[in-house]
Amino acid sequence: MAPQGPKMLNTANRALWWVPSIANLNAIKKTEVDAGINITCRVTAANFQFGITGNASITDPGLCAQIETSAPGLATVAAEMDFFRFKNDVDDVAWTTFDGKDISGYLVQRIGQIGDDEDQENTPVKVGDELQAGEFLTHDQQILSPATAGYEKFKQVFAPQAYVQRSIVVA
Numbered sequence: 001m002a003p004q005g006p007k008m009l010n011t012a013n014r015a016l017w018w019v020p021s022i023a024n025l026n027a028i029k030k031t032e033v034d035a036g037i038n039i040t041c042r043v044t045a046a047n048f049q050f051g052i053t054g055n056a057s058i059t060d061p062g063l064c065a066q067i068e069t070s071a072p073g074l075a076t077v078a079a080e081m082d083f084f085r086f087k088n089d090v091d092d093v094a095w096t097t098f099d100g101k102d103i104s105g106y107l108v109q110r111i112g113q114i115g116d117d118e119d120q121e122n123t124p125v126k127v128g129d130e131l132q133a134g135e136f137l138t139h140d141q142q143i144l145s146p147a148t149a150g151y152e153k154f155k156q157v158f159a160p161q162a163y164v165q166r167s168i169v170v171a
Contacts, residue, residue, distance in 0.1 A: 015120040019106040079158035134163035
């Protein structure tokens with residue numbers, strides 16, 4: 001059966017939060033995300049990576065095997081992105097939040113799930129939303145060199161500690 005309806009655009013269709021504390025990644029509370037920092041418009045679309053990037057292969061065939069068999073192993077999770085710098089501290093919240101190595105927190109992403117008249121940055125999560133989320137430690141900030149005229153930016157790499165592909169927001 002052919003799909004019905006329009007495809008989901010990737011333009012302005014994601015929201016991203018840095019959340020200080022989540023009790024259960026499989027059942028994220030709305031209040032936990034609301035306590036976080038919305039960093040959606042501070043991240044560049046270029047060089048954005050968040051989520052599962054593949055699986056390690058387990059190759060451990062039996063002695064009687066005639067070929068090297070494999071099975072999917074642990075998922076590989078990556079989270080790194082470039083951030084814009086801002087002239088005032090209120091807007092430069094990513095720079096001031098990720099100001100060192102080993103800062104612990106949670107990245108939470110919502111894709112879609114908003115009305116046509118809403119925008120991702122200003123629409124809070126609601127009960128029933130599906131999120132991607134993970135616990136991470138920060139690496140040191142990397143100030144990016146300007147290649148052409150543009151905005152000042154820095155790269156932030158996160159070390160994964162835990163990750164869930166689908167978590168449903170609860171009350």
